[in-house]
Amino acid sequence: xxxxxxxxxxxxxxxxxxxxxxxxxxxxxxxxxxxxxxxxxxxxxxxxxxxxxxxxxxxxxxxxxxxxxxxxxxxxxxxxxxxxxxxxxxxxxxxxxxxxxxxxxxxxxxxxxxxxxxxxxxxxxxxxxxxxxxxxxxxxxxxxxxxxxxxxxxxxxxxxx
Numbered sequence: 001x002x003x004x005x006x007x008x009x010x011x012x013x014x015x016x017x018x019x020x021x022x023x024x025x026x027x028x029x030x031x032x033x034x035x036x037x038x039x040x041x042x043x044x045x046x047x048x049x050x051x052x053x054x055x056x057x058x059x060x061x062x063x064x065x066x067x068x069x070x071x072x073x074x075x076x077x078x079x080x081x082x083x084x085x086x087x088x089x090x091x092x093x094x095x096x097x098x099x100x101x102x103x104x105x106x107x108x109x110x111x112x113x114x115x116x117x118x119x120x121x122x123x124x125x126x127x128x129x130x131x132x133x134x135x136x137x138x139x140x141x142x143x144x145x146x147x148x149x150x151x152x153x154x155x156x157x158x159x160x161x
Contacts, residue, residue, distance in 0.1 A: 024054060028061070028154035034146040035133050041153040045127040052159060056115040058131060059154030062093065062100060064107045066149025069094045072134040075115060080125025088134065089115070108151065118160060129155050 029041050048054065058075060071093050077085045091113045094100055102109030121127055131153055135144045 022158040022160075023156065024048065024159055025157040026059075026154065028059065028152045030152050031150055033065075033151065034148045035150040035153070037133060037143045037145050037147070039132065041131045043129045043131075043155045045121075045129065045157065048121040048127075048157070050120060050122045052161060053118045053120050055117045055158045055160055056119060056129075057156040057158070058089075058113045058115050059152075059156055060091075060093075060102075060111045060113060060150060061108055061152040061154075062102070062111065062149050063109070063151060064100065064149070066093060066100065066147075068135060069098075070135075071113075071150075072136070073113075074132050074134050076130040077116075078128040078130065080123045080127060087115075089113075112156065131155070 025043075025046055027043055029043075031039060031041065058073060060071065069092065071091045073089045073091070075087050075089060077087075079085075091111070092101065093111065100109040102111040104110050133144075133147050133150070135147055136142070137144060
């Protein structure tokens with residue numbers, strides 16, 4: 001019986017691992033119950049094969065307290081030579097009826113938001129990703145100081161091969 005359970009555990013473990021073969025990097029950082037506008041989430045990327053290409057994603061976990069339809073992000077890719085490429089991105093976060101988009105069975109949804117495709121990392125050294133929100137209320141110049149409903153921000157890299 002013990003061997004049977006061990007074999008079943010190994011099979012389930014291999015199934016879970018094999019479902020995500022393209023994952024190279026996948027980390028999250030908690031922002032609490034709200035994401036402050038001055039809070040920058042930073043990820044230090046692992047050493048990547050300079051001959052391969054990668055797709056990159058911003059991951060966001062949100063809940064029913066998220067009050068907007070869209071999410072605006074400023075994502076910076078810092079190269080080892082300290083050159084920084086900055087993108088301002090907009091993502092739709094809800095359906096037209098106001099229900100949250102994303103995966104999940106509870107009130108917390110996980111969104112895999114496309115950032116860049118077919119990127120290669122040719123410089124030697126450490127690459128960093130910096131993410132902050134830039135959400136504003138309609139008609140207001142000042143950004144939302146505390147963005148409720150966002151609980152975690154993540155970054156994911158997948159191999160294109």
